[in-house]
Amino acid sequence: MLIKTIFSGFGGQGVLSVGQTLARAAMLENKFVTYLPSYGAEVRGGTANCTVTISDEEIASPIASEPEFVVALNQPSFFRFQSLLPSGGMLLYNASLVSAESIRGDIETVGIPITDLAAELGNLKVANMVMLGAFIRISNLIVFDRMIKHLPDILGTGKAPLLKLNREALQRGYDYAKDIRR
Amino acid sequence: MNKQLMYGTHALAEAAIQAGCTCYFGYPITPQNELPEYMAQRLTEIPGGVFIQAESELAAINMVLGASAAGARALTSSSSPGISLKQEGISFMAGMELPAVIANIMRGGPGLGNIAPSQADYFQATRGGGHGDYRIIVLAPGSVQEIADLTFRAFDLADTYRIPVMILGDGMLGQLMEPVIIPKPRQEPLPEKDYIVSGAQGRQPRVIKSLILDTREMEEHNWKLFRKYQLIQQRETRWESYLTDDAELIVIAYGTAARIAKGAIKRLRKDDPNMKIGLLRPITLWPFPTKAIKESLSTASDYFVFEMSAGQMVDDVLLSLEGKGRVHFYGRPGGIVPTPAELARSIARRYYQMKRTRKR
Amino acid sequence: MKRIYVRPQTLRPVPMHYCPGCGHSIIHRLIAEVLDEMKLREKAICVPPAGCAVLAYNYLDIDMVEAPHGRATAVATGIKRVRPANLVFSYQGDGDLAAIGTAEALHAANRGEQITVIFVNNAVYGMTGGQMAPTTLLGQKTTTSPFGRNVKTEGPPIKVCELLAGLGSSAYLERVAVNSPANVKKAKSAIAKAFTYQLRKAGFTLVEILSPCPTNWKMDPVAACRWIDEEMMTVFPLGVIKDLPC
Structure with a gap:
């Protein structure tokens, strides 16, 4: 098993932190994992993306050449990164902010209104974690319950006050995606 | 220490700290800025820790030279164009037989090139890099774990052979996060150094220099370095x-x-x-x-x-x-x-x- | 018999390589006297330059670390930060400090490094054979300004003390000369004061010393000393440029 996922969106949407959260969760399951952010001039101007690779064996290239998943938190990323998906890949997007439809007929697309779901939780900042919860249910890459158990370690001391909110957000996304299957 | 998810640059910095490095001098350049940023914070927690954001790579490498001459384990890091500037100090340290660890997180070149991962500085690194007849040890990690392990080892190699050691990575390794176990801190005291400056108290004054005007003496110094390089070739080749x-x-x-x-x-x-x-x-x-x-x-x-x-x-x-x-x-x-x-x-x-x- | 002259302990009993009438030998002796009198010989670490004084380690009997041309203040910074209890000073010429090493000197001063710079200004590159220096006077002929330094193409001479005085963390900057017995005495006091300030952690200290170079000025030593009085001092006035009490 070797699965690559691109997380993308506006800077400030927590794109990089959601990638790191997934990578840490995978590490705690003793999987091989790499996290590679875009950097330098590429991230100036407001967009950010990162690639998380999760595998059962040593990872040769951390670069997303043919990702299985693209997660787009805003419309520009939706357009930019869907072209990277090979046939049969899956595009998860923020249905609250993306009004367009994919022009590709050979990929699966799943819209999740994460901004609206986060608003219901009272904090727009956790929209990224709502998406991660949904992503974990759909991708089945890691065990959700184990991740929730390890959440304090995964998020680190800096985010301890927001632990409960993050847990709720993950759960919200996870529940929302219960009927969506690959 | 437990397994942690770390950037290559952070793993390099933390392994250096665990190896007894107390001094970092550097100048910002992409794609390795996370390394000085980490050190700026981390070295404040180390007794005697010194962090200086220097005015240039030239100044940074020469601060390393001074700190090394004073007996400290010192680190500097940069990326390709900055490493070119550091060659002056590296050549001097090779001549003076001073230890140091230099990290080059390579990017595309020549010139300003770009900030993407590249391996374009192989010639520069393996042929010494600066002027004069010398070599430095060049270590090439392939993962974040190996960055940590080789950086830890680099400080011992530098002290054992009194030689600058370069960690040659690239932009991808620097920016990459992977699970890593940072080597345990050194328990044994750092090796005794009988050549460093500390003030000539109760001993003859020491001079650390690379100027040798007498041609025969210079030739002998070159052969001495050469013999050292032969010894390193015999003992330290790894693949x-x-x-x-x-x-x-x-x-x-x-x-x-x-x-x-x-x-x-x-x-x-x-x-x-x-x-x-x-x-x-x-x-x-x-x-x-x-x-x-x-x-x-x-x-x-x-x-x-x-x-x-x-x-x-x-x-x-x-x-x-x-x-x-x-x-x-x-x-x-x-x-x-x-x-x-x-x-x-x-x-x-x-x-x-x-x-x-x-x-x- | 009363002993009125003795070689300082810090000055090695060897002949110097400097030209007749050169100021370096006087300045070396002054440093040696100050280190002896302040009992700092065993505490001192000197960073000599690339230039005529590159062989200073043959004369001053203290720990020394050579620096690449212009980088003395960076090397001294590294040493002092590791060994804050030592007395660390660099010895630099005008080309070393005010041309190739300007950035290092300026930033060491601005960071307030607890080091002392002995800055020897003789308005010319000595060791390389008399080329124009950043402190060469307007109209002064050198091998690379054969028609005299021209303000329109080479700019005016750089006044290092005045330049550094504007920086917040420079503590003591004084310009002295070694062209007369009275000036030599003042130069010695300035060096002693700079070292004292450093030990009190006052900040960055620098003593600029106007020094004769008869060989490259193509004058005899007496004329060279007079030229300092009559020409150099009009551009580089002596005196304390900055003194933050400590």
Whole structure:
């Protein structure tokens, strides 16, 4: 098993932190994992993306050449990164902010209104974690319950006050995606 | 220490701290800025810790020179254009026989080039880099874990041989996060140094210099350095062999290129278990694993050198083989990191070509 | 008999390589006297330059670390940060400090490094054979300004003390000369004061010393001393440029 996922969106949407959260969760399951952010001039101007690779064996290239998943938190990323998906890949997007439809007929697309779901939780900042919860249910890459158990370690001391909110957000996304299957 | 998810740059910095490094001097340049940023914070927690964001790479490397002369373990880091500026100080430290650790997180060049991962500084690193007749030890990690392990070791090598040691990574390794176990802190005290300056209290004054005007003395100093370099070649050459026991074609690559190559070889062997291909990965680029490459001629006839440059290490492979074997080169300069699939196609083409010529 | 002259302990009993009438030998002696009198010989670490004084380690009997041309203040910074209890000073010429090493000197001063710079200004590159220096006077002929320094193409001479005085963390900057017995005495006091300030952690200290170079000025030593009085001092006036009490 070797699965690559691109997380993308506006800077400030927590794109990089959601990638790191997934990578840490995978590490705690003793999987091989790499996290590679875009950097330098590429991230100036407001967009950010990162690639998380999760595998059962040593990872040769951390670069997303043919990702299985693209997660787009805003419309520009939706357009930019869907072209990277090979046939049969899956595009998860923020249905609250993306009004367009994919022009590709050979990929699966799943819209999740994460901004609206986060608003219901009272904090727009956790929209990224709502998406991660949904992503974990759909991708089945890691065990959700184990991740929730390890959440304090995964998020680190800096985010301890927001632990409960993050847990709720993950759960919200996870529940929302219960009927969506690959 | 537990397994943590860390950036390559942070792992390098933390391993340096655990190895007893107390001084960092540097100047910002992408893609390694996370290293000085980490040190700016971390060194405040270390007794005697010194962090200076210098006015230039020139100043930074010369602060390293001063700190090393005063007896501290010191680190500087930069990326390709900045490393060019540091060559002055590296040459001086080679001449003065001062230890130091220098990290080069390579980017595309020449000139300002770009900030993408590259292996374009191989020649500069392995030939000394600056002016004069000298070499430095060059370590080429291929993962975040190896960055930590080799950085820890680099400080011991630097002190043992009184020589600058370079960690040669690239933008991808620097920016990459992977699980890593940072080496445990040094327990034993740092080696006694009988050459450092501390004020001539109760002893003869010491002079640390590279100026030797007398030509005979200078020649003797050059031979002394040369003998030291020979000793390092004998003792410190490191490489990894992967599936080379029966390999008829051996891929030679280092750092990021080597992990791509390993992925390509795995893929090919899985598709065709009879395919006799393996990987020889130099871990020390200087000293270069010349002997291991030459000895591999017992099974191999063809060599496939892959670099993220237009071809630099391939020269050392050719020198190692002394005219024997066939050497093929595949290069992706400019910051391109090819996929394992792309590389596998290219290796397979060479392999089956080789098979056809063998049958004839 | 009363002993009125003795070689300082810090000055090695060897002949110096400097030209007749050169100021370096006087300045070396002054440093040696100050280190002896302040009992700092065993505490001192000197960073000599690339230039005529590159061989200073043959004369001053203290720990020394050579620096690449212009980088003395960076090297001294590294040493002092590791060994804050030592007395660390660099010895630099005008080319070393005010041309190739301007950035290092300026930033060491601005960071307030607890180091002292002995800055020897003789308005010319000595060791390389008399080329124009950043402190060469307007109209002064050198091998690379054969028609005299021209303000329109080479700019005016750089006044190092005045330049550094504007920086917040420079503590003590004084310009002295070694062209007369009275000036030599003042130069010695300035060096002693700078070292005292450093030990009190006052900040960055620098003593600029106008020094004769008869060989490259193509004058006899007496004329060279007079030229300092009559020409150099009009551009580089002596005195304390900055003194933050400590």
